[in-house]
Amino acid sequence: MSVQLQLRLAALCVVALCCGCESIDSKGTDSPLIPNEQLNISRSLSFTLESLVAGAALFVIIDPLAPNWRIEQSRLDGDRYLIAMKKKRFTTGGDGEAAQIFSRRAEQLAREHGNGRYRLVGFTEGIESSVPFAQRVAHGIVEVEGAQPMAQPRNTGNDVRK
Numbered sequence: 001m002s003v004q005l006q007l008r009l010a011a012l013c014v015v016a017l018c019c020g021c022e023s024i025d026s027k028g029t030d031s032p033l034i035p036n037e038q039l040n041i042s043r044s045l046s047f048t049l050e051s052l053v054a055g056a057a058l059f060v061i062i063d064p065l066a067p068n069w070r071i072e073q074s075r076l077d078g079d080r081y082l083i084a085m086k087k088k089r090f091t092t093g094g095d096g097e098a099a100q101i102f103s104r105r106a107e108q109l110a111r112e113h114g115n116g117r118y119r120l121v122g123f124t125e126g127i128e129s130s131v132p133f134a135q136r137v138a139h140g141i142v143e144v145e146g147a148q149p150m151a152q153p154r155n156t157g158n159d160v161r162k
Helices: 003-021 049-062 098-112
Strands: 038-040 046-048 069-075 080-087 118-128 135-144
Touching: 038 049, 046 049, 069 098, 080 098, 098 118, 098 135
Parallel strands: none
Antiparallel strands: 038 046, 069 080, 080 135, 118 135
16 A cells, blocks of 8 residues: 555544544534535535535545556666556556556656667566555566666765764
């Protein structure tokens, strides 16, 4: 589970707990957590407060505006890079786009190194079983032609640590 999703779930739980503290009145009778009120948009269109809260919670969990794939890259050695991708757990489509996104990122990486050419060393795609939902993943290694060798850290004399 990603850190972002964990934070959203934690925030949702905190809000629910805070609201729950006020859901019991002083006489000991239960009142609903969400009041039975309606938001009237027009004469023919209204929404219950309950449906608005459910819609907001669903929006936070699914996050439809976030990118479908999270891409992480790391340099293995002088000219080889590992590109690892994970897909969002809740999406609508896009199951066959891993190779396209991987290729696009590899081309971008090659352009950043001035040549624009790369060689695909290996690519795998699959599904990672995790709780509560499985997640589509893809990994690949590319070799960028003309990449600069890894720079060694050097002391420039401006080091503030002593």
